[in-house]
Amino acid sequence: MPELDDVDSRILGILVEDGRRSFREVARRAGVTTPTVQARVKRMMEEGLIRRISPIFDVSKFKQGLVFHLYLQVNPAEIEKVAQKLEKTTEVRGIYLTTGENNLTLRVVVDSLEQLQRLTETLDREFGVKQNSSQMVVRIFKDDQTVVVSPGTEVRLKCETCGEPIGAKPFVLKVAGHERFFCCPSCQEKFREKYEPKLKGLSLAIEAPEYPSAQST
Numbered sequence: 001m002p003e004l005d006d007v008d009s010r011i012l013g014i015l016v017e018d019g020r021r022s023f024r025e026v027a028r029r030a031g032v033t034t035p036t037v038q039a040r041v042k043r044m045m046e047e048g049l050i051r052r053i054s055p056i057f058d059v060s061k062f063k064q065g066l067v068f069h070l071y072l073q074v075n076p077a078e079i080e081k082v083a084q085k086l087e088k089t090t091e092v093r094g095i096y097l098t099t100g101e102n103n104l105t106l107r108v109v110v111d112s113l114e115q116l117q118r119l120t121e122t123l124d125r126e127f128g129v130k131q132n133s134s135q136m137v138v139r140i141f142k143d144d145q146t147v148v149v150s151p152g153t154e155v156r157l158k159c160e161t162c163g164e165p166i167g168a169k170p171f172v173l174k175v176a177g178h179e180r181f182f183c184c185p186s187c188q189e190k191f192r193e194k195y196e197p198k199l200k201g202l203s204l205a206i207e208a209p210e211y212p213s214a215q216s217t
């Protein structure tokens, strides 16, 4: 699996502290140049490691809705499908696959118990999902992201061609200065065949990166 290097992890750490910092400020704190920060952040966004940079509210300062944890029992074969649908539901703020009989936990925010009731009915009707129990969150003491970033943190990448998760050793192409990751030489080659003619037209090069990548397993 690819890993965050020291620079990635420093940049992420600085942005986690305060996402409003300018690239210049991040560069100064990380001890690298501004273009390096720009390139790394762009890459990490392209790789989907950073989904977006958004403010983290102090929930205690807001008049917020009612927060519930719903514990669901979902047929394991359906979980992926159910989770994908639930992702698009505004009230659903967190979806967690867990161990145990109740294998899916949702964190939902609603304005009223009626809205919670409607959501519960929707879960049953549209997803055929049983809600086994729920708990209302009375007060949030801490609500941080689960990822603790440090150098060497492994990242999960998906193959650019087939979308499958990439194993221990990714196959890499450098496209216009950005690394693209693949699961196997065949996917790597398909990408090259598909994009090389287009990129040549734009005089952008596809190169093998400077570090060894095309390992065989």
Ligand SMILES: [Zn+2]
Binding pocket: 159, 160, 161, 162, 163, 164, 182, 183, 184, 187
């Ligand atoms: Zn692939």
